[in-house]
Each structure stands twice: as C-alpha cells, then as structure tokens.
Amino acid sequence: MKIIFKQPSAKVTEVFLSIQGEGVYAGEDHVFVRFHGCNLRCAFCDTPQPEAPEESSIRAVVDKIFDADKGKKAKSVTITGGEPLLHTQFLKVLLPALRERGYKIHLDTNGTLPDKAKEVIGLVDIIAMDIKLPSSTRNRHFWEEHLEFLRAVRAKEVFIKMVITDETHDADIEKAIELIESVDKNIPLILQPASAFGDFKGVPDNAKLLDWQKRAREKLKDVRIIPQLHKIKGIR
Ligand code: SF4
Numbered sequence: 001m002k003i004i005f006k007q008p009s010a011k012v013t014e015v016f017l018s019i020q021g022e023g024v025y026a027g028e029d030h031v032f033v034r035f036h037g038c039n040l041r042c043a044f045c046d047t048p049q050p051e052a053p054e055e056s057s058i059r060a061v062v063d064k065i066f067d068a069d070k071g072k073k074a075k076s077v078t079i080t081g082g083e084p085l086l087h088t089q090f091l092k093v094l095l096p097a098l099r100e101r102g103y104k105i106h107l108d109t110n111g112t113l114p115d116k117a118k119e120v121i122g123l124v125d126i127i128a129m130d131i132k133l134p135s136s137t138r139n140r141h142f143w144e145e146h147l148e149f150l151r152a153v154r155a156k157e158v159f160i161k162m163v164i165t166d167e168t169h170d171a172d173i174e175k176a177i178e179l180i181e182s183v184d185k186n187i188p189l190i191l192q193p194a195s196a197f198g199d200f201k202g203v204p205d206n207a208k209l210l211d212w213q214k215r216a217r218e219k220l221k222d223v224r225i226i227p228q229l230h231k232i233k234g235i236r
Pocket residue numbers: 038039040041042044045046047081082083110
C-alpha cells in the first residue's frame with residue numbers, strides 16, 4: 001500500500017515582486033509572500049485585510065514566486081504578513097524549496113512568537129524583528145516575548161524595527177533600548193516613523209525622532225531612522 005503524506009497548505013494573500021521598503025535592506029528587489037492573519041492589532045497597521053483567501057498549496061506558492069520573478073531580479077524572498085510565524089508547518093516545506101533555488105530568506109515578523117520562531121530559525125537567513133511599543137500600537141506590552149525571541153534568533157542576522165508614532169512614550173523607547181542592549185548592542189535598530197494613511201495621522205515629530213536616535217546611540221552601535229520607502233514613493 002502506498003502511503004501518501006498530505007502537504008501543508010496556508011492562506012496566502014499575495015505574492016509579488018517589489019522593492020524592499022523597510023529596514024537595512026531597503027531598496028533591494030525582493031519577492032514578497034504575504035500570509036493572511038495576525039495575532040496582533042496595531043493602531044498603525046497598514047496591512048490590507050482582504051477576505052480570507054483560499055488555502056494555497058506549496059506548489060502553487062512556489063509557482064507564483066517564480067512567475068513574479070520571471071526576470072530573475074530578486075535574490076531574496078521576504079516572508080511577511082500578517083504574522084508569517086502563524087504558518088510554521090507550511091514554512092518548513094516552502095523555505096527549503098526556495099533556498100534550493102538560491103533565494104535568501106528574509107523573515108519579517110512581529111517578534112511575539114518565540115516558540116514558533118525556534119521551529120523555523122534554521123531555514124531563515126535574515127530576520128527583521130519588530131519590537132512593538134505599547135504606546136505606538138495601543139496594545140499590551142510584549143517585553144518578555146520580545147526578549148525570548150531576540151535571544152532565540154540572535155545566532156542569525158537580525159535587525160530590529162520599531163514603529164514610532166506621535167503617541168510613542170519615552171519610557172517605551174528606553175525599555176526597548178535596554179532590552180536590545182541586554183542581548184547584543186551590535187544589533188541594528190531602525191526607528192521607523194509611522195506614515196499617514198486612511199484615518200491614521202499619527203506621524204511623529206522629527207525633532208523627537210532625532211533625539212531618540214541620539215539617546216539610543218549612547219547604548220547601541222547602529223541606530224538609523226528609515227521611513228517606509230514604498231509609502232513615500234507610492235510603490236506597492
Ligand atoms: S503585527 Fe504587523 S500585521 Fe499584525 S497588526 Fe501589527 S502591524 Fe499589522
């Protein structure tokens with residue numbers, strides 16, 4: 001009797017080629033794979049929330065990636081969401097197939113699911129991890145989860161993004177700097193000013209941003225202010 005193993009499937013919202021708009025790799029050509037669903041609700045969230053899409057097979061997603069990258073411009077695939085770590089069973093099959101084709105894997109994550117990160121960390125090359133400041137998200141804090149997450153992924157290349165709004169508190173910034181420094185002061189920190197869109201108008205003040213960058217640089221080696229490039233240029 002032939003045993004047939006069922007391949008995992010996942011709700012994938014979209015697959016497309018664009019420039020990376022955030023973080024230390026901003027400006028590179030990436031293929032983006034956006035997974036549906038998130039465990040958080042951030043006040044500044046700009047992720048489109050369409051109706052839940054149909055489940056996609058691994059084969060269908062791989063075909064869409066190759067199709068999006070027909071010109072073979074992209075050297076990297078960014079796995080994003082929503083929160084992609086809600087789909088680890090799918091990632092465990094998808095990511096090795098993409099690495100076999102020579103793609104670097106960037107994982108874009110909210111940094112709140114350390115146990116899930118541990119399941120796939122060996123399959124990822126670069127991690128863009130958020131620290132969710134409660135005064136920015138209007139959510140509860142995730143300090144313990146973020147600390148465990150950062151310790152778990154530290155062996156890989158990792159950088160941190162923090163979205164800054166006009167409601168961000170000094171105390172949250174201080175706490176986040178302390179957290180990063182306690183793991184490794186060489187981890188790059190990106191202060192990402194929130195962009196206005198729809199009803200959200202909470203763009204932070206430039207003088208405050210520069211002051212926080214200055215203060216962060218007293219403890220951390222690499223602190224940059226990088227707005228969302230794709231938002232500024234109106235690129236998808
Ligand atoms: S973690 Fe990201 S996708 Fe999830 S609600 Fe926050 S901004 Fe949106």
